[in-house]
Amino acid sequence: MEVSAVTKTPLDLFTSVSHREVNIHEMIITNTLWLTILSFAAIPITAQNKQKPLFTSNHNKMEDFNPSTSGGWKPVLDPTNNSTIIGHHWRSHDYVAGEEYTLALQTLDLWTPVSPSSLLFGGRAGAPWLIYIHGGAWRDPAIDSSSFNASATKILSSLSQQPPEQRKKKLAGIASINYRLSPYPNHPTNPSDDPTDPNRNAKHPAHIADVLTALGFLKRYFGMESYVLAGHSCGATLALQACMSPKRWGLDRDRSVEWRAGWYDVAKPKTVVGFNGLYDLAGFIESPPKGYERWREAYREFVVGAFGEKEEDWKKACPGSIAEGWVGEWNLTQQGEEGKKRKVVLVQSLEDSLVPVEQTEGMAGYFERENEKVGEESGKVEVVVLREEKAGDHDEVWQRGERLGEILVGVLEGEI
Ligand SMILES: Nc1ccccc1C(=O)C[C@H](N)C(=O)O
DSSP states (O other), X not given: OHHHHHHHHHHHHHTTSOGGGHHHHHHHHHHHHHHHHHHHHHSOHHHHHOOOTTOOTTOOOGGGGOTXXXXXXXXXXXXXXXXXXXXXXXXXEEOOTTOSSOOTTSEEEEEESSOHHHHHHHGGGTOOEEEEEOOSTTXXXXXXXXXXXXXXXXXXXXXXXXXXXHHHHHOSOEEEXXXXXXXXXXXXXXXXXXXXXXXXXXXXXXXXXXXXXXXXHHHHHHOOOOEEEEEETHHHHHHHHTTSOGGGGTOOTTTOSSOOGGGGOOOOOSEEEEESOOOOHHHHHHSOOTTOGGGHHHHHHHXXXXXXXXXXXXXXHOTTTOTTOOGGGOOOGGGTTTTOOOEEEEEEETTOSSSOHHHHHHHHHHHHHHHHHOOSGGGSOEEEEEEESSSOSTXXXXXXXXHHHHHHHHHHTTOO
């Protein structure tokens, strides 16, 4: 099972490379074979035999692997003239190697500002990736990876103003990650009423395990080295959880079935950008800020759905309420001297009716307290807080995409 899946993904990816690159193409296939043999050899027999109860037999995503059919790269056109190609997009790519069937939500969307073939090599040249984790309170089936479409278009269109050589250095590729969701039995149009559907019955740490697996996939198949990790709402929580040690979640490469990304030692992000993020859920539920009291029960409901009944567990999961301080786990040693400085950009819409600005202020305060404990300047996390006056309500920032994209371009350009 492992072998067929490991060979399947790269082969199909590389068949989308243009015919003029046949030699490199062949080289990569050879390398891939080696990788396959090596990774197969590295997996203990017991792990190979272990059945993972994660697939849906009626869900078949295999066609998405074949660029000549419905999946594969599609050009993205400049929305202002509908004719200039500003990038390429691959919708819904499987990121779990080793499964015969793919879960609908263990997929990601990819974009590249250059040609797809350059993306394969661009990542290896060290240009950063931009990764987005959507929100939706760990449970909303209506919010998925496609919620980054508007922002990705904005980013590609903004980069298309620059010469290709420069573009290539600024950004290797963009990915927007799906992850399994927690139950949402009372969703008005799409309730999670099938208790056997693994896409809709996830519990912490499944969400963060999926995010890390997706990052592992990008490192392995696209050579991703450094990246900016952005998230909206609970996606911002996940982005900061990705900076911590996976052992916190019991995700140990040797022990956990979930820990498939551990094969590849994913580096931590250099910069995290949180939009309207949830950072201290126990704090909100205990004492919601003025004007937000009416959401207390809804918060409790989705927090229990994602993390269980115990308040103590909510506190251990949230980056703004972890008691002992976790920032030391956000370690950049794999990224060399230049990439040593960690940075967090916390963006909050002041018109957000669901998430109060206190979440962002609290998170910024947490980082500042942690910074005070470190003597050396290079050991501190740079904190930028953007309080947005005109970003609209909670979801408007990604629905519009304009400002979200602009902020992320600013981060990539080193202006924010
Ligand atoms: N009530 C919230 C409070 C904070 C953050 C998100 C929500 C959500 O409701 C998200 C999503 N639209 C949901 O239906 O679960």
